[in-house]
Amino acid sequence: MTRRPLIQFLVLGAVILIATGGIKKGSRNTYGANSDRAQILKFNSQTESPNSDSAQIEISELFDTTGLLEKYRILVNTPICEKDKCYEVELEFFSDPIGKFLNYDTLQGQELTKLDHIPFEEADYGKLQEILSNGNSVLANYSKDELVSDTRYSEIDGFTGATILEVKNSVIEGAVYSCYTLWHIAHGPLVDSLQRRTASGFTPALVDKLVSQNRQQVNYFLIEHLSEKQFTEYLPQVLQTIENGQGYYAKNAIEKMPAPAVNTEMAQQFFAEQFKELDYFAQVSLLKKLEREQLTEGLKQVLRESLEERSSLKEELVKGLIDTLNFPPCDIDDIPHYTAHKINSPIRIDGKLQEKAWLEAPRSTSFRDLVSGASTIHDTQAAVLWDDEFLYVGYWIEEPNLQATLTERDAPIYKDNDVELFIAGEDAYYEFEINAYGTIYEVLFIWEESYVKKGYNQMEEFNRQQPGVRTFRGVGYKNHPRGNRIGYWNWDLEGLRSAVYLDGTINDDSDRDRGWTVEIAIPWEKLEVLTGDDTFSLPPDNNDVMRMDFSRFNQYKEAPPANDSGGWAWSPHGVWDSHVPECFTYVHFS
Numbered sequence: 001m002t003r004r005p006l007i008q009f010l011v012l013g014a015v016i017l018i019a020t021g022g023i024k025k026g027s028r029n030t031y032g033a034n035s036d037r038a039q040i041l042k043f044n045s046q047t048e049s050p051n052s053d054s055a056q057i058e059i060s061e062l063f064d065t066t067g068l069l070e071k072y073r074i075l076v077n078t079p080i081c082e083k084d085k086c087y088e089v090e091l092e093f094f095s096d097p098i099g100k101f102l103n104y105d106t107l108q109g110q111e112l113t114k115l116d117h118i119p120f121e122e123a124d125y126g127k128l129q130e131i132l133s134n135g136n137s138v139l140a141n142y143s144k145d146e147l148v149s150d151t152r153y154s155e156i157d158g159f160t161g162a163t164i165l166e167v168k169n170s171v172i173e174g175a176v177y178s179c180y181t182l183w184h185i186a187h188g189p190l191v192d193s194l195q196r197r198t199a200s201g202f203t204p205a206l207v208d209k210l211v212s213q214n215r216q217q218v219n220y221f222l223i224e225h226l227s228e229k230q231f232t233e234y235l236p237q238v239l240q241t242i243e244n245g246q247g248y249y250a251k252n253a254i255e256k257m258p259a260p261a262v263n264t265e266m267a268q269q270f271f272a273e274q275f276k277e278l279d280y281f282a283q284v285s286l287l288k289k290l291e292r293e294q295l296t297e298g299l300k301q302v303l304r305e306s307l308e309e310r311s312s313l314k315e316e317l318v319k320g321l322i323d324t325l326n327f328p329p330c331d332i333d334d335i336p337h338y339t340a341h342k343i344n345s346p347i348r349i350d351g352k353l354q355e356k357a358w359l360e361a362p363r364s365t366s367f368r369d370l371v372s373g374a375s376t377i378h379d380t381q382a383a384v385l386w387d388d389e390f391l392y393v394g395y396w397i398e399e400p401n402l403q404a405t406l407t408e409r410d411a412p413i414y415k416d417n418d419v420e421l422f423i424a425g426e427d428a429y430y431e432f433e434i435n436a437y438g439t440i441y442e443v444l445f446i447w448e449e450s451y452v453k454k455g456y457n458q459m460e461e462f463n464r465q466q467p468g469v470r471t472f473r474g475v476g477y478k479n480h481p482r483g484n485r486i487g488y489w490n491w492d493l494e495g496l497r498s499a500v501y502l503d504g505t506i507n508d509d510s511d512r513d514r515g516w517t518v519e520i521a522i523p524w525e526k527l528e529v530l531t532g533d534d535t536f537s538l539p540p541d542n543n544d545v546m547r548m549d550f551s552r553f554n555q556y557k558e559a560p561p562a563n564d565s566g567g568w569a570w571s572p573h574g575v576w577d578s579h580v581p582e583c584f585t586y587v588h589f590s
Contacts, residue, residue, distance in 0.1 A: 054079070055076065055077065055078035055079070055185060056075075056076070056077040056078070057074060057075070057076060057185075057190065058074070058075040058077075059072055059073070059074050059075075059193075059194075059197075060072070060073045060075075061073075062094075066205075068205055068206055068209050069097050069198065069201065069206060070097075071094050071095060071096050071097065071102060072094065072095045072096075072097070072099075072194055072197075073092055073093075073094055074092065074093040074094070074095060074190065075090075075092055076089070076090065076091055076092070076093055076182070076185055077089075077090045078090075078181055078182070078185060080177050080178050080181055081177070087113075089112065089178060089181075089182070090107055090110050091104055091105060091106050091107060091110065091112070091182075092104060092105040092106075092107065093132075093185075093186055095186075095190075095191075095194055097194070097198040097206075097210065098194070098195055098198060098210075098217065098218055098221040099190065099191035099192070099193075099194035099195045099198075100135070100191075100217065101132055101133060101135070101186045101187065102133075103129060103133075104128070104129065104132060104182075106125075112124070112125070112128070112175070112178070113175075114172065114173075114174030114175045114178075115174040115175070116174075118174060120172075120175075124172050124175070127172050128172060128175075128179065128182070131170060131171065131172070131179050131183060132182060132183055132186050134170070135187055137170050137183055137187075138166055138167055138170050139167060139170055139171075139179070139180055139183045139184070140183075140184075140187070142164075142166075142167060142180075144177065144180060146164065147163060147164065147167060147171075147176055147177070147180060148163055148164065148176070149163075149164050163176055195221060195225065196225075198221075198225075199225035199226075202225075202226075202230060202234070204234070207222070207234050207237050208237060210222060211237045211240055211241055214244055216245070216246060216247070216249055219241040219245060219249060219253070220249065220252070222234075222237070222238070222241065223238065223241070223252070223253050223256045224256075226238070228258040228260065228261075231256075231257060231258050231260070231261040232258075232260050232261045232264060235261055235264060235266055235267060236266070238253065238257070238261070239266070239267065239270045241253060242254065242270075242274075242282075243270075243274060243277075248281060250278055250279065250281075250282035250285075251279075251281040251282040251284075251285045252285075254282060254285045254286050254289055255285050255289065257289065259292075259293060262289060262290070262293050263293055263294060265296065268295060268296045268298070268299040269296075269298065269299075271286060271299060271302075272296075272298050272299045272301075272302040272303075273302075275302055275303065287303075290303070291479070291481060292481050292482075292483075327480075327481055327582070328574075328580060328582040328583055329477060329573060329574035329575040329580065329583070330571065330572060330573050330574045330580070330582070330583035331373075331572075331574070332582075334373070334571075334572070335571050335583060335584075335585065335586060336364065336365065336570055336571050336585045336586070337585070337586045337588065338362070338364065338384065338585055338586065338587050338588065339362065339587075339588045339589075339590050340384035340385060340386055340587050340588065340589050340590065341361065341362075341385060341386075341590055342385075342386055342387060342589070342590065343357045343385050343386070343387050343392075344387070345357075346387065346389075346390075347385070347390075347392055347519075347521070349497045349498065349499050349519050349520075349521050350499050350501065350519065351438075351498075351499035351500045351501035351516075351517055351518060351519045352501045352517060352519070353394045353396065353501070353517045353519055357385055358383065358385070358394055361383040361384075361385055361394070362383065363381040363382065363383045363396070364381050364382045364383065364550065364570045364585075365381070365570070366379050366380065366381060367379075367380035367381070367382075367550070367551070367552055367568040367569055367570055368568060368569065368572050369563070369564060369565050369567070369568060369572060370551060370565055370567035370568060370569045370572055370573055370576065370578070371565040371567070371572070371573070371574060371575060371576055372563055372565065372572070373572040373574075374562075374563060374564075376558070376564070376568045377558040377562065377564070378397075378398040378399060378400070378515075379396075379398040380395065380396070380397050380398065380419070380552045380568055381395070381396045382394065382395050382396075382550040382570055384548070384587055386539065386540070386589060387539075388524075388539050389523060389524065389539070390521040390522060390523055390524065391423075391521070391522045391524060391527070392519070392520065392521050392522075393421055393518075393519075393520040393522075393548075393550070394517065394518065394519050394520070395419045395517060395518040395550070395552075396515070396517055397419060397515050397516050397517065397518070397552060398514070398515045399417070399436075399504075399513060399514075399515040399516060400512050400513055400514075400515075401509055401512070401513060402436050402502055402504045402505065402506040402507070402508075402513045402515075402516060403416070403417055403436065403506065403507055403555070404416050404417070404435045404436040404437040404439070404506060404507070405435075406435060406437065406439050407437055407439050408439065409439065409440060409441075410440075410441050410442065410489065411439060411441065412441065413433040413434065413435050413439060413440070413441040414433060414441070414553055415555070416435040416436070416437075416439075416555065417435065417436065417552075417553070417554050417555055417556075418433050418434060418435045418552070418553055419433070419434060419518055419550075419551065419552045419553075420432065420433045420434075420549070420550075420551045420552070420553065420578060421433075421520065421548065421549070421550060422548060422549035422551075422578060422579075422581070422584060423522075423527065423530060423546065423547075423548050424530070424546070424547040424548070424549075424581035424584055425527075425529070425530025425531055425536075426450075426530075426531075427446060427447050427450035427454050427456075427530075428444060428445060428446045428447065428450070428456075428529055428530050429444075429445050429530065429579075429581055430442070430443075430444055430445075430493065430527070430529075430530060431443045431444075431445065431578075431579075432493075432496075432498075432520065434498055434500065434518055434520075436500060436502060436506055436516050437500070437506070438498065438499060438500045440496075440498055442491065442492055442493060442496075443487055443488065443489050443491065444487075444488040444491040444493075444529065445472060445485040445486065445487050445488070445579070446462065446485060446486045446488070447482050447483070447484075447485055447486075448471070448483055448484045448485060448486055449482060449483055451464075451486055461491070462486075462488065464486060466490065467490060468488065468489040468490030468491075469486065469487065469488055469489070469490065470486075470487055470489070471484050471485070471486060471487070472484065472485045472486070472487040472579075473485075474577050474579050474580075475576060475577040475578070475579060476575055476576030476577040477573075477575040477576070477577035477579070477580060480579075480580065485579075493522065493523075493526050493527075494523075494526050495522075495523035495525075495526055496520075496521070496522055496523070496526075497520070497521040498518070498519065498520045498521070499518075499519050500516055500517065500518050500519075501516060501517045501519075502516045503515050503516060503517070504516075524538040524539045525538065540589040541589070542589065542590060543588065543589070543590065544588075544589045545586055545587065545588050545589070546586075546587045546589070547581055547584035547585070547586065547587070548584055548585055548587045549569065549570070549571065549578055549581075549583070549584040549585065550569065550570040550571075550585065551567060551568065551569040551570070551578055552567070552568045552569070553566060553567045553568075554566050554567075554568075570585050571583055571584060571585045
């Protein structure tokens with residue numbers, strides 16, 4: 001038999017004393033088979049006797065005929081104490097690779113005794129096997145001092161008075177403290193040590209062996225101890241446990257799977273084939289897991305079909321996954337690209353858009369319906385210019401009946417006819433709205449997933465506890481794959497300049513107006529909050545690209561049969577929501 005250097009652990013409280021030694025062999029009573037092949041472990045283990053006295057624990061590995069771990073042999077030498085009187089018990093435990101107690105074995109010349117040194121009878125040895133095999137014993141719920149109801153008379157390991165009724169069937173008469181001490185060793189910190197040892201030695205063959213047992217407890221051990229890398233390395237075995245799992249196992253295993261494993265073609269093919277076979281709770285967990293992952297077309301199709309058949313799934317979750325499957329909601333091939341030209345002289349912000357730079361600037365195509373992309377009853381166009389200090393945006397809005405009601409800054413301008421501008425960075429985006437009175441509304445949104453990761457939480461101006469800050473899910477598209485945003489309705493972009501020019505009479509429907517124009521100047525230095533991982537420079541370098549959204553919202557709609565949503569945009573979004581940066585226009589700077 002091949003042996004590694006033996007390490008023996010003497011545990012007293014939290015102090016570990018290490019010494020070398022050897023395993024004694026030769027048993028009187030064996031409750032389970034022993035392996036002929038063993039190797040001594042060389043790893044740290046810590047086990048504490050519940051008597052607050054030292055217990056020596058010596059562990060070795062036993063292998064099957066193929067060289068794979070079969071079980072552990074644990075040599076236990078522990079004192080059994082009552083007050084100041086102690087005697088030693090020495091025997092062997094055997095536990096499986098996940099630390100589950102299998103059986104025990106007495107050592108040659110080491111019979112077990114009860115009160116007054118009465119030897120164990122054959123039935124007592126059998127009863128002890130039953131006690132130690134019960135991982136759910138009531139002994140877990142009691143301290144040693146609670147085992148008996150009267151401690152006035154003390155004999156080693158005896159009934160010092162009367163054993164309490166709650167544990168009487170879980171101990172051997174005359175060996176209360178022996179049963180208690182040995183059970184706590186078999187089911188205490190030793191189990192964690194054995195599990196860590198097994199996990200540190202994972203190999204494909206060992207994992208195959210464990211999975212082939214088709215034991216729920218073993219499967220849970222695997223998913224609790226696999227690293228993120230190992231989840232992918234042993235993915236076939238993990239998927240096998242999900243397919244064969246019972247109860248809530250499939251649900252829990254899916255929740256444990258890291259994104260790299262979920263994103264593999266193997267996993268997605270498996271879930272495409274098995275989705276209908278999963279129970280309700282596993283399906284819900286999978287839907288939640290998939291909300292932020294990139295799905296193969298095959299899995300997308302299966303999920304769409306399955307969702308149609310399983311209307312019992314939570315409506316919000318179903319809607320979220322459908323949004324994810326269809327993300328982004330806009331046609332990415334239809335997203336406009338625009339080139340913004342740099343100008344050499346400053347622009348006067350008066351809202352008229354009559355400077356030469358504006359007259360020569362390329363205008364957008366006419367805005368279309370935000371949801372359907374259809375043409376609109378009135379024309380709207382936009383243009384972008386820039387210099388080293390400012391980003392300039394202009395709007396030309398055809399409007400036969402100029403109207404506005406709100407005059408207070410940051411009032412809900414979207415309740416008036418307005419135009420809106422969004423500027424997106426990697427981790428945050430800025431929203432600006434203005435009505436025909438020139439009243440403005442501003443909000444800064446930070447993606448919640450980036451709030452801590454990108455250090456926004458360290459900036460006082462982005463303290464989430466201040467007034468005017470709240471979580472935002474979206475308007476009509478509440479299941480964005482990036483999740484929620486943190487909205488700062490109290491945030492103002494310092495140095496912002498804006499103006500409107502009315503070509504008509506406001507709030508007077510006795511005549512027909514021609515429309516209005518909007519002019520905006522935004523200082524580059526104040527947009528640094530959007531730059532994130534240096535995704536663009538401020539001011540931009542030549543050929544830099546930013547994502548910006550240009551839209552118009554009306555308090556009226558074109559009469560049927562037109563399907564007017566009331567919102568129009570340069571880049572339609574496919575949903576009633578401007579807060580989808582993936583659908584914003586690409587603005588190239590030149």
